[in-house]
Amino acid sequence: MAAPSPFPQQLVHLDLKGAPPRVSYLAEIFPLFRALGASGLLVEYEDMFPYDGPLRLLQATHAYSPSEIQEILLLAQRHELEVIPLVQTFGHMEFVLKHKEFSHLREVDAFPNALNPHQEDSLVLVGTMIDQVMALHRGARWFHIGSDEVYYLGEGEASRQWLQQGQNDVAKLCLTQVAAVARRVLTAHPAVKPIVWDDMLRGIGEQSLTESGIAQLVEPMIWDYVADLDVEGKVALMEKYQRCGFTKLWAASAFKGATGVNQSLTPIGHHLRNHVQWLKVADRGPVGMLQGIALTGWQRYDHFAVLCELLPVGIPSLAVCLQTLQHGGYSEKVKDVAGKLLGTSNLEVDVFMRDDLGTFPGSDVLALVTQISFHLRCSVEELLERNRYVTGWFSPFHRKRKLIHPVMIQHFQPEALSLLAQWEAVRQELQVALERILYPDAVEEWMEENVHPLIQRLQDLLRDLDRAMEATDT
CATH class of the missing domain: 3.20.20.80 (Glycosidases)
Incomplete structure (x- = not known):
């Protein structure tokens, strides 16, 4: 004993x-x-x-x-x-x-x-x-x-x-x-x-x-x-x-x-x-x-x-x-x-816990922070830095000049839209969970440090894509 x-x-x-x-x-x-x-x-x-x-x-x-x-x-x-x-x-x-x-x-x-x-x-x-x-x-x-x-x-x-x-x-x-x-x-x-x-x-x-x-x-x-x-x-x-x-x-x-x-x-x-x-x-x-x-x-x-x-x-x-x-x-x-x-x-x-994170007070925050830590950054980087259609046909050079081959849009726009919708839902869920436990300034700080920059990268990609599509149509 x-x-x-x-x-x-x-x-x-x-x-x-x-x-x-x-x-x-x-x-x-x-x-x-x-x-x-x-x-x-x-x-x-x-x-x-x-x-x-x-x-x-x-x-x-x-x-x-x-x-x-x-x-x-x-x-x-x-x-x-x-x-x-x-x-x-x-x-x-x-x-x-x-x-x-x-x-x-x-x-x-x-x-x-x-x-x-x-x-x-x-x-x-x-x-x-x-x-x-x-x-x-x-x-x-x-x-x-x-x-x-x-x-x-x-x-x-x-x-x-x-x-x-x-x-x-x-x-x-x-x-x-x-x-x-x-x-x-x-x-x-x-x-x-x-x-x-x-x-x-x-x-x-x-x-x-x-x-x-x-x-x-x-x-x-x-x-x-x-x-x-x-x-x-x-x-x-x-x-x-x-x-x-x-x-x-x-x-x-x-x-x-x-x-x-x-x-x-x-x-x-x-x-x-x-x-x-x-x-x-x-x-x-x-x-x-x-x-x-x-x-x-x-x-x-x-x-x-x-x-x-x-x-x-x-x-x-x-x-x-x-x-x-x-x-x-x-x-x-x-x-x-x-x-x-x-x-x-x-x-x-x-190892970092990923499943069955418990039912203790605040466990929902742990689950959402875990999801963000393991998946948000990876999924955004996978799309923006390793998707061949983004890196090959919509690079920073293309985005700056509003250039896009129309046939390539279908290869990454749906994924980007789906990813943004998924992470916006997680962001909103975490916002609610954090506000129950913390004061607004702490919630704002954590979200700005850990969530918003990654979601912003997706939003920026889709914004630039919309602009390139408009330029292509004209």
Whole structure:
């Protein structure tokens, strides 16, 4: 019999900086999360939080209202899912620093990603953000302050001057800012423990980490999303953190959004192997240190990136990964239980699922995205680039000059019309399915990136053909 999960907490990460779900959809999937083995949610609000006062401009067009946040929290509580809010406070601050009102707080003037740690207003800003989020999350036991990938830290003018003084270095600069934010959390909310992404800490020497006192302020979340995760390296990192005074750690895996910036379908096998490796880390690492694991589901690589796999598309991967953690490893039982909860008897992990995609909430989106990913591009390219009548008698040269041999029209016009009608029907069906789950701007973005350009190519072909036929008739 497989051993139970070594992770006391199993958090599903909701990355709301891209394609945030409607609250009605969250109501549908929270019961599934719980049934699959999730014990909590790591909610990365970004611009979906209803910031108020001077921060109101941070809100996205369809940001949740305070009442919707309360509804989400009640839904989570009803399904025994503990909520941990995540607010970026150092790196990945694009959603704040892109605004001219806050651009003076950038570490490097030209880049809106990192906060300037030397500006007094920087700490005031993040403190206000934290307080507003905590005001709607009373009772939260943890607060994730982000702080990953603080690119270009030390390259701003203020930092350059600071680094020239005494024994200052970038590590100290990073630790000082993270500690300041953590103390701000602990002072205002003493019952809350800050969590921090660990990537900015892992390369810092043990002496610097120990002497900084950071271990008494935060719990690092060690993240790694690769399939061939270095188990011994992660165990050694945990032991290093232990020697530096950290008593509790978190792990972070990925169930989607980590295999390609514009990935449409989720490679379940990749994420399954990532979780199997994390189980090995948990088994071999220092006993009692791990608080839990966050299964991240990235929706964008950063605020300005395109959308990667939509949440409904990644749910089968989430099911497999959560059940693998629940059972302490992957097995046929894991596959069967996950498949049953998803409503499918044909759950595939080594290839992209194509048939019997389940009956879980959002499965219709997965089915349509799969159809588009496998067939739309191929069918359009087959007609436009490999049909001998199109490439031979209606090339770009012919289309530009409105030239067509009348006898050749019959060899591709019916197929083009049929293909356009087929894909227009799929487009309309997907539009309806997405609008039930997502807000209009996310639907528009996904369709413009993945569907409209291909349908437009068919429309352009038929438009040029009509013009050529008119020119031929005259």
